[in-house]
Structure formats: structure tokens, C-alpha cells
Amino acid sequence: MTTRIDIEHLLDWAFRRESVETRRNPHGDALTVYWAVEALPEPYCSLIKRQARAGIAPKWQPDPGLSIVNLSELRQARARYGAWHKALGVLQQTLEGALQTFQVTGPAAPAAPWTISASDLSSRRQQAL
Secondary structure, eight states, X not given: OOEEEEHHHHHHIIIIISOTTTOXXXXXXXXXXXXXXXXXXXXXXXXXXXXXXXXXXOOOSOOTTOSSOOHHHHHHHHHHHHHHHHHHHHHHHHHTTTOSSEEEEXXXXXXXXXXXXXXXXXXXXXXXX
């Protein structure tokens, strides 16, 4: 029997809990996830690994305390988030049916969180848990 898991949570499991990059004998599914990430072209591979190691999505909004926002930096941050989300979708499709323990779903993370309200975003996060 397989367990349904969102692609973002699966990456967290493989990179943080299973320590797939450093553990001597990681879980077989963690290895499959790792090699699927490695197969992504750059910059997607590095982006996915960096965020999986950190256990967070890429930052897409300015710091709350800033009084001036650099629009160029904001656009770059949102483009990076969009690339990360696109790579999550590719990984979900790549890993569909390839794992023994998990059935991969998602991504539950919104494609463009800056276009939805804060209450909708909070509700989506609760549903993903």
C-alpha cells in the first residue's frame, strides 16, 4: 500500500529526513527522488535541491519591514518561485508510479501566490498538511 504525499513534502522527506545526499544507505524511494532531481536541467536542479535542503519554498515577496521595494529583485524572486513550482510539477509527473512507498501528488503550493489573498493562502497550507 502506498501513502499519498505532496511533491514538496516528498522532497523534504528525501533531502532532510532521509538525508539522501549524505546517508550511507538511504531509502530506495529517496534515491529515486534524488536521481529524478539530478535529471532536471539547470537551473531547476540546483533550485530544487537548495529549497529541499532548506525545507521551504523560494521567497517571492519583499520583507515586511521594507519601506522601498526593488521591483527588479521582486520580479527575479517571483520568476525563481515560478521556476521552482514548474520543476515541482515536472518532478511529480516523473515520479508518478515510480516509487514503492509513496503516491506523489501536487504540487499543493500555489503557482503564483502573489495573486491570491492571504486567507486563501493560509487555507491552502492547512489543506496540504
